[in-house]
Amino acid sequence: MNAVIKSLAEVTPPVGRDILLRATGIEKRFGAVVAASGIEIAVGVGERVSLIGSNGAGKTTFVNMITGYLKPDTGSILLGDRDITRLAPRQITQLGVARSFQIPQLFQELSVLDNMLVATACRENRLSFWQTARRDDAVDRADALLARFNLTEHRERRVAELPGGVRKLLDIAMAMTGQPRLLLLDEPTSGVSAEEKFPMMEIIMTALGQEPMTVLFVEHDMDIVERYADRVVAFYSGRIIADDTPQAALATDDVRRYVTGTLRQE
Amino acid sequence: MQSIPLSSSPFGASRTSHRKAVLLAGLAFIAVLVVAGAFMPKWLTFLLTMAASHGLVSLGIVLLMRGGVVSFGQGLVFAVGGYAAALAFNKLGITDALGLALMGGVAALVVAAPFAPMLARYRGIFFAMLTLALSMVCYGVLVKTNALGGSDGFNMGRATLFGQKLSDARVGYALYGVTIAFSGVMALLARAYFDSTRGLVTQAVRENELRVEYLGGSVKQAMSINFLLAAFVGGAGGALTVMSLGHIDPNFSYWTTSGEFVFVAILAGWQSVLAVFVASTLLEIVRSFSSLYFPNTWQLSLGLFLLLMIRFLPRGIGSLWVDRVGGKRAKGGRA
Numbered sequence: 001m002n003a004v005i006k007s008l009a010e011v012t013p014p015v016g017r018d019i020l021l022r023a024t025g026i027e028k029r030f031g032a033v034v035a036a037s038g039i040e041i042a043v044g045v046g047e048r049v050s051l052i053g054s055n056g057a058g059k060t061t062f063v064n065m066i067t068g069y070l071k072p073d074t075g076s077i078l079l080g081d082r083d084i085t086r087l088a089p090r091q092i093t094q095l096g097v098a099r100s101f102q103i104p105q106l107f108q109e110l111s112v113l114d115n116m117l118v119a120t121a122c123r124e125n126r127l128s129f130w131q132t133a134r135r136d137d138a139v140d141r142a143d144a145l146l147a148r149f150n151l152t153e154h155r156e157r158r159v160a161e162l163p164g165g166v167r168k169l170l171d172i173a174m175a176m177t178g179q180p181r182l183l184l185l186d187e188p189t190s191g192v193s194a195e196e197k198f199p200m201m202e203i204i205m206t207a208l209g210q211e212p213m214t215v216l217f218v219e220h221d222m223d224i225v226e227r228y229a230d231r232v233v234a235f236y237s238g239r240i241i242a243d244d245t246p247q248a249a250l251a252t253d254d255v256r257r258y259v260t261g262t263l264r265q266e
Numbered sequence: 267m268q269s270i271p272l273s274s275s276p277f278g279a280s281r282t283s284h285r286k287a288v289l290l291a292g293l294a295f296i297a298v299l300v301v302a303g304a305f306m307p308k309w310l311t312f313l314l315t316m317a318a319s320h321g322l323v324s325l326g327i328v329l330l331m332r333g334g335v336v337s338f339g340q341g342l343v344f345a346v347g348g349y350a351a352a353l354a355f356n357k358l359g360i361t362d363a364l365g366l367a368l369m370g371g372v373a374a375l376v377v378a379a380p381f382a383p384m385l386a387r388y389r390g391i392f393f394a395m396l397t398l399a400l401s402m403v404c405y406g407v408l409v410k411t412n413a414l415g416g417s418d419g420f421n422m423g424r425a426t427l428f429g430q431k432l433s434d435a436r437v438g439y440a441l442y443g444v445t446i447a448f449s450g451v452m453a454l455l456a457r458a459y460f461d462s463t464r465g466l467v468t469q470a471v472r473e474n475e476l477r478v479e480y481l482g483g484s485v486k487q488a489m490s491i492n493f494l495l496a497a498f499v500g501g502a503g504g505a506l507t508v509m510s511l512g513h514i515d516p517n518f519s520y521w522t523t524s525g526e527f528v529f530v531a532i533l534a535g536w537q538s539v540l541a542v543f544v545a546s547t548l549l550e551i552v553r554s555f556s557s558l559y560f561p562n563t564w565q566l567s568l569g570l571f572l573l574l575m576i577r578f579l580p581r582g583i584g585s586l587w588v589d590r591v592g593g594k595r596a597k598g599g600r601a
Contacts, residue, residue, distance in 0.1 A: 067480065093482040105480070107473035110466075118470040121463040122483035129459055132285055133466035174481065 017044025019080075020182055020214050021066065026075035028061055034238040035061040036072065041233060041240065043182075043214055050225040050246070051218045052259055053235030059218045060102065062235070063184050066216075067099050068092040079182065094125070096181035102190055102218075104171035108160040112151060112170055115159060116142035116177065123178030141177070148207040149173040165192050165200055172204055176211075183208070185217035189224060197221060201228055222250060222260055234259050285461065289454055296450035300443045311442040313550050315510050318449040320527065321546035322503030325456055326496030327531035328542050332460070333492045334472035338394040339401030340500050340527045343374035345519035346404070347501025348508040349414065350374070352422040363425040363444045367505045374501020375494055386489035401519050408516035419515025422508060438510075445506045452499055453539045459495070460539065468492060500527075529568075533575055535582015537589075545583050 019042050026039035036058050043049055051059045064070040066077055068089040076085045084092050107115050117133045120142060146152050149169045154162060159170070168188060175183060188204055189197040201224055208215060219225050225232060225246055232249035234242040241254040249255055256263035303311050323344050330337050347370030354360040354369050381400060388396055409417045424437055432440045459465045468488050470478050475485045508514045517523060526549065533545035552571050556564035579585060 088479070090479045090482055090484060093480055099480060105474055105477040107470045107477070109473055110469065114466060114469075117463075118466055118478070118483075119481050121467055122470075122478060122481035125482065127464045127467060127483075128462050129464050130462055132458075132461050133463045134461070174477075178482070 017047065019043070020045045020047075021216075022078045023062075023066070024076050024078075026062070026065065026072045026077070028058075028065065028070065028072050028238070036065070037238040039075065039238075039240060041243065043216065045181075045214055046212050048215045048217070048228060048230045050229035050232050051216060051235065052220070052222070052225060052232055052249075052255075054259060057235035057259075058238040059235050060186055061238075063099065063186055063216070063218060066092075066182075066184060067097060093123075093180075096178075097184070098175040098178070098180035098182070099184040100168075100171045100175045100186060100188060102187040104167040106159045106167060106170060106174075109158060111156050111158055112146065112154045112162070113139070113142055113156060115170060115174060116146060119174040119177040145173050145176060145207075150203055165196055168192065168200065169203060173207070176207070179211060180213060182214045182216070185215065187218050187220065189219070189221060197224060198227075226250065285458070288457065292450065292454045292457070296447055299446050299450070303439055303442045303446065308438050309554075311438055312510065313554060314547065315438075315442045315445045316507065317547040317550040318445045318543060319503045319506035319510070320550070321530065321543040322449050322452055322506070323500040323527045324530035324534065324546055325453065325539065325542045326498075326500040326503075327527055328534060328536050328539075329456065329459075329468075329492050329496045329499075331531060331536040332465070332472060333468045333489055335389055335393040335489070336528060336531070337397040337493075337496065337524075338521070338528060339397030339399070339524050340496070341519040341521065341524035342397070342401035342404045343378060343497045343500030344504040344507070344523065344527070345401075345408065345514075345516070346374045346377045347371060347504030348514045348518050349408070349504075350501070351505035352420065352508050352514045353414075355422045355425065356420070361423075361426040362429070363427050363441060363509055364448065366425060366509060367444070367448050367502045370505025370508075371498040371502035374497045374504065378494055378497030382490040382493045383486070385493055386486045398521060398524065401524055402521060405516050405519040405521075408519060415515065417516060419513060419517075421513050424512070425509045441506075441510050445510070448502065448506060449543070452502065453543065456499075457539045464488070464491070529572060533572065533583060535579075535584040535588075537582065538584025538587065541582060541584030541586075541588075548583075 021041070021043040023039055023041045026036050028036035039062060051062065053059050061070060065072050068084070068087050068091070071086060076083055078084070079092075079095055079097060082095060084095065084097075107118060110118070114133070117138055120138050121127055121133060143152070143155070146155060149172070151166065151169055151173060154166055159167065162170070168191070172185060172188060185204075189200055192200055205228055217229075229246050232242065232244065232246045233240055234249055234255045236254065236258040241258060242249040242252045244252075250260065253263055303314070323340050326343070327337055327340055350373030351366040351370040354366060360366060360369065385393060385396060408414055414420065424432055425441065426432060427440050427444060467478065467483050470483070471485050471488050478485050478488075504518060530542065530545045530549050533548065534541035549568075552568055553564060556567040560567060575583070581589065
């Protein structure tokens with residue numbers, strides 16, 4: 001496996017694309033647990049990259065380090081030319097990085113529209129003591145995004161009343177306000193029934209379709225990975241064990257052994 | 267980069283005009299109250315003056331509650347505002363009622379400012395107890411400071427209004443008018459703030475701080491600003507109170523005084539500005555009549571009253587009309 005890891009630094013810079021995100025030499029430990037070890041990755045502008053791996057492999061830790069929730073013990077993360085390794089989540093967000101969460105992080109007692117308006121207000125950094133939150137241009141933008149995510153019918157409902165799938169979509173729609181350069185989706189289809197997964201991903205990808213943003217999404221369903229990712233990065237025990245096109249990555253022995261389980265472990 | 271289309275909203279329209287209507291209705295209501303005061307008995311104008319000035323302090327607590335914290339120490343800003351106004355009157359010769367009210371607010375804001383960044387980091391019982399501790403430190407300092415009258419406090423003279431001295435016959439009504447107008451304008455500004463982008467983000471902080479940070483908002487800034495706004499209105503409330511009472515003492519900062527402001531805020535709920543003043547008036551009525559008819563057990567009546575309110579209106583008096591309006595909006599699918 002070491003040979004594979006060693007060669008990844010040469011493989012990762014995508015050909016013909018400007019690099020948007022580059023993580024170098026990332027290490028992260030929680031006591032004796034290695035959450036990230038020697039992570040080297042470069043993501044090009046406009047790429048759709050899926051992060052795969054079994055539970056505890058280090059995917060969400062990696063996402064948390066990109067978004068500033070966790071700081072790596074060593075290594076650096078660059079967004080374009082800017083070092084974001086030690087920045088706070090708020091600062092990283094203002095540089096154009098947005099994320100959704102495995103468990104949607106919403107404002108339960110507010111309406112769907114108000115959730116979107118909070119997102120708009122925070123992103124635009126136009127907080128005012130006087131200007132109404134429901135000003136026409138903000139509402140129009142929120143409505144346009146809600147429409148793209150098929151959420152218009154839920155517009156005035158309190159989030160606490162919404163079903164899980166709708167919350168997931170709202171979580172992502174909120175992340176989309178302000179048109180981020182890099183969008184990280186943490187298990188966008190988790191907790192959704194098998195038959196709803198593809199329609200939901202279809203809504204998400206259609207909504208993202210018009211935007212040239214770069215997307216990293218953590219996913220456990222390999223059918224979804226194969227259909228929607230340009231590239232797959234597989235994690236195991238805090239290390240990257242594969243980084244290639246979906247077909248190539250999913251065919252490697254390490255991924256079949258440690259991630260998909262289609263090859264019996266030795 | 268393609269921008270998100272600015273389609274015309276199917277729901278849109280008339281938010282601005284609705285807001286203007288609310289503000290105009292509010293101003294008209296204030297004018298009616300001021301005019302009506304001329305026909306009220308003195309005991310009632312005094313009761314409403316106290317309700318409005320104390321309501322300002324509770325309004326500050328409601329501002330904080332919207333961000334998810336409750337201050338048990340608003341007596342601090344109440345006392346600072348009151349002492350500042352009384353000292354400005356006695357020592358600096360500033361006598362205008364409106365000027366003194368503003369001075370009380372600014373003094374409380376200045377005293378609160380150094381603590382705002384620290385308090386913005388705390389939540390729940392820690393925030394409540396820290397604010398309580400600050401108010402009790404203030405109480406201790408005031409009791410021990412002879413230059414400020416120690417535990418007896420000191421008197422202040424009669425305020426003026428726009429350069430006019432107020433006669434015995436006019437002073438009560440004039441201070442009532444000033445207090446109602448000042449509190450009313452503060453209430454309308456608070457209403458506008460609740461509806462503003464900052465106000466909405468404050469509510470979001472109450473719900474989910476993590477997400478606010480991940481959307482690029484500053485939780486610490488939101489909490490600090492709310493604390494300072496609460497200090498300003500609390501200080502102004504203290505100044506208006508001391509003008510009507512003509513006397514101030516350290517009890518303004520005592521924990522039981524802070525407790526009454528919290529009582530009103532809980533009674534009102536955090537959703538409505540108007541409810542704060544309704545609750546404050548109710549408290550003054552219950553207090554006045556209970557102390558008249560049950561002088562030794564009026565706190566018991568107050569406690570029973572609060573218990574009943576919590577049992578039947580757990581979201582406060584404001585929920586009587588806010589929830590109804592919210593329900594209609596959800597049903598109609600319109601803002």
